[in-house]
Amino acid sequence: MAVTASLPSTFDDWIGQFGDWQRKVGFDTAWLGDYKFEAKYDFENVKPTIEFGDYAGKPKWERPLQIPHQNIRDALLHLITVQGDTEFASVEQQRHLLTSAPTEYDRKSALRIMAEEQRHGWQMCHLLMTYFGKEGAIEAKKLLERNANDGNRLLGSFNEPTKNWLDFFVFTQFVDRDGKYQLKMLSHSAFKPLAASMGPMLKEESFHLGTGSNGLRRIVKQDTIPLPVLQRAFNRWIPTAFDLFGKDGSTSSEWAYVWGIKGRYDEDTNTSPVTDKRMLNAYNRDLYRQEIVREVEIINKSVAPGKPKLIVPDGKFHRAIGEHVGQEWTVDGQPWKGKGSYADYLGSVLPTKEDDAVLAECFKQEWIAAKAA
Numbered sequence: 001m002a003v004t005a006s007l008p009s010t011f012d013d014w015i016g017q018f019g020d021w022q023r024k025v026g027f028d029t030a031w032l033g034d035y036k037f038e039a040k041y042d043f044e045n046v047k048p049t050i051e052f053g054d055y056a057g058k059p060k061w062e063r064p065l066q067i068p069h070q071n072i073r074d075a076l077l078h079l080i081t082v083q084g085d086t087e088f089a090s091v092e093q094q095r096h097l098l099t100s101a102p103t104e105y106d107r108k109s110a111l112r113i114m115a116e117e118q119r120h121g122w123q124m125c126h127l128l129m130t131y132f133g134k135e136g137a138i139e140a141k142k143l144l145e146r147n148a149n150d151g152n153r154l155l156g157s158f159n160e161p162t163k164n165w166l167d168f169f170v171f172t173q174f175v176d177r178d179g180k181y182q183l184k185m186l187s188h189s190a191f192k193p194l195a196a197s198m199g200p201m202l203k204e205e206s207f208h209l210g211t212g213s214n215g216l217r218r219i220v221k222q223d224t225i226p227l228p229v230l231q232r233a234f235n236r237w238i239p240t241a242f243d244l245f246g247k248d249g250s251t252s253s254e255w256a257y258v259w260g261i262k263g264r265y266d267e268d269t270n271t272s273p274v275t276d277k278r279m280l281n282a283y284n285r286d287l288y289r290q291e292i293v294r295e296v297e298i299i300n301k302s303v304a305p306g307k308p309k310l311i312v313p314d315g316k317f318h319r320a321i322g323e324h325v326g327q328e329w330t331v332d333g334q335p336w337k338g339k340g341s342y343a344d345y346l347g348s349v350l351p352t353k354e355d356d357a358v359l360a361e362c363f364k365q366e367w368i369a370a371k372a373a
Contacts, residue, residue, distance in 0.1 A: 083182065
């Protein structure tokens with residue numbers, strides 16, 4: 001019978017449990033070399049006053065006791081917990097790929113990403129342990145007990161198997177890019193230690209996005225993996241990234257904005273008042289979709305003449321949360337009216353066992369171009 005770890009009473013206690021988690025998921029700390037985990041706060045670049053919501057203009061909260069209501073404190077605890085959950089999950093999803101990297105550059109890039117994702121989880125647990133007492137300790141402990149490979153992480157994308165290196169590059173391009181949006185929205189938080197955590201995390205996250213973007217361009221340039229296989233991988237992962245923004249018409253996003261704890265992605269440049277706070281998830285998701293459309297346009301510049309261009313699936317396609325769950329929409333956003341069942345249609349536009357076989361053969365060849373010097 002598995003032994004359940006005791007509740008950590010100090011951050012050093014939690015660090016011991018973090019080491020147990022690394023061993024449990026098979027992450028060899030020798031791979032890290034001289035990399036050191038540490039909590040990083042950039043207080044100097046955090047605005048001193050609350051930027052939006054009902055408390056706008058008042059000093060940002062530096063300690064939980066300054067937070068005016070318990071429900072705001074509970075919401076902050078949840079936001080920090082969810083963010084930390086995603087960080088550890090991605091390591092669980094990707095660790096097994098280190099033994100099959102196409103190049104040493106890619107192995108080192110993936111290893112750096114996994115180290116930084118662990119640091120981001122470490123950062124969230126430092127917040128939980130330092131500022132949220134026993135409740136924070138409970139959540140910090142749980143972050144090391146859930147596992148993506150058991151399917152019990154908090155958000156859908158982070159329970160999806162990352163089966164191969166194509167998945168890795170699609171994930172880092174699209175799902176990690178959603179992560180950038182979440183971090184940027186939290187960087188405006190009224191809780192100063194959370195806002196101060198985001199700057200260092202965003203700097204590290206930029207490398208993750210660059211790895212995905214560069215990897216996909218190199219794949220398309222090499223032209224070994226068939227574009228329809230790549231498109232079906234897009235169709236699998238991008239809807240999960242859309243889901244990460246949450247439901248349209250969300251009271252949670254409304255109150256997070258009213259309380260000043262999570263802003264719009266473009267909060268620092270958007271001077272327009274929010275007219276419908278319940279639709280902030282949709283607003284931020286739309287900004288994200290516009291960005292990934294631009295990213296795919298860049299990737300398409302490497303597509304050989306005469307071959308089909310890659311696309312971003314419509315926001316209604318294959319959604320697991322929100323108003324379009326269970327509805328039958330095509331990849332290009334049209335109501336499904338084709339012959340056969342909608343399940344058959346999904347089988348033609350999502351990754352298949354045949355795709356796995358094709359990729360297995362591709363991976364025996366030169367399937368990704370060398371990184372440009």
